[in-house]
Amino acid sequence: MRTPAAQGRRLGALLAAAAVAAPLAVAAGAAPAHAAPACTTSTGPHxxxxxxxxxxxxxxxxxxxxxxxxxxxxxxxxxxxxxxxxxxxxxxxxxxxxxxKAAGKNPNKAGKCPTNKGRIACVDLTRQLSWIQDGKKLVKGPVPVRTGRDGYETRTGAKKIYWRNKNHWSTIYDVAMPYSQFFDGGQAFHSIKGSVWSPPGSHGCVNMRPDDAAAYWSLLKNGDDVYVYGRKPGT
Incomplete structure (x- = not known):
């Protein structure tokens, strides 16, 4: 029969061994708790x-x-x-x-954005493109954008930039909206961290890549025209 002191020494030795064994199991390639989903072997329709x-x-x-x-x-x-x-x-x-890509350097070939007003920012919802023109001169773009998803569509028509905030923070969605330039209610041009191609879309704003949003910030000002037309796929 072991004395209480001997039993304590044995328990301590077992705990120490377990502490050493655990990291060794991880190092040997134990599966993580949240493994990534397997790569599919199925052939897709596209x-x-x-x-x-x-x-x-x-x-x-x-x-x-x-x-x-x-x-x-x-x-x-x-x-x-x-x-x-x-x-x-x-x-x-x-x-x-x-x-x-097919839009090339002539995104307004169809003449759907009115470019007879001086400087204007055009937004084509159908192609998810935006660009800035001065008359017939293309000033910036076309650049890819992400507009409002189904139920939160970016509103079409003639607008004007009425408020700008370079370091805007949305209190509604609790997210940063750098280079915000508002043109219709709560809808604005602004940059996002993620991909502008990620579905399903924004909550109405015209999301842009950071460099594009910064360029728009430098090229536009309060009172400049914005024209939104078309329809985003899936809305």
Missing amino acids: QKQVEGFLGLKVDGRQSPSDCKAIRSFQTKHGISPNIGYAGPVTWGVMNLMNKQ
């Missing part, structure tokens, strides 16, 4: 289009390398779930990028 966009072999069949490339694109642009599936959301983002 497999060929997505393969073509990413410069992959266009065979319409999902492969581990295809999944890795698609997943990387999804992660970069805030598409969820980012499991490498070539679904409608992923292809929708890529298709929109193609349309934006």
Whole structure:
């Protein structure tokens, strides 16, 4: 029969051994508590289009390398779930990028934004593009934007910038809105940290990449015209 002192020494030795064993198990490759979702092996409905966009072999069949490339694109642009599936959301983002690229240096070719007023910021909801013109001269853009999602659509029509705040903080959504330039109620141009291609869209503002929002801040002022037209896909 062990004395109380001996039992205490044995318990201490067991606890010490357990403390050493735990980090060794982690170092040996124990699975994390929240593992990332597995990369899909399923072939998506837009497999060929997505393969073509990413410069992959266009065979319409999902492969581990295809999944890795698609997943990387999804992660970069805030598409969820980012499991490498070539679904409608992923292809929708890529298709929109193609349309934006096709706009080139003449985004107002169709003449839908009135450019006879001097300096004006145009917002095309359909192509999710914005640019600034002085008459026929393209001053900035076109740049990709993210406008209001379904139920929070960015309102169309002729507007004017009426208030600017470089370091604005939204008390409604508790989020930073740098380079805010308001043109219609609570709707404004401003930068965001995430991808401007991430679905489903904003709460009505025209979200921009930081460099683009900074350029708009330097080029526009209170009283400048803004014209919003078209319809965001999915709204």
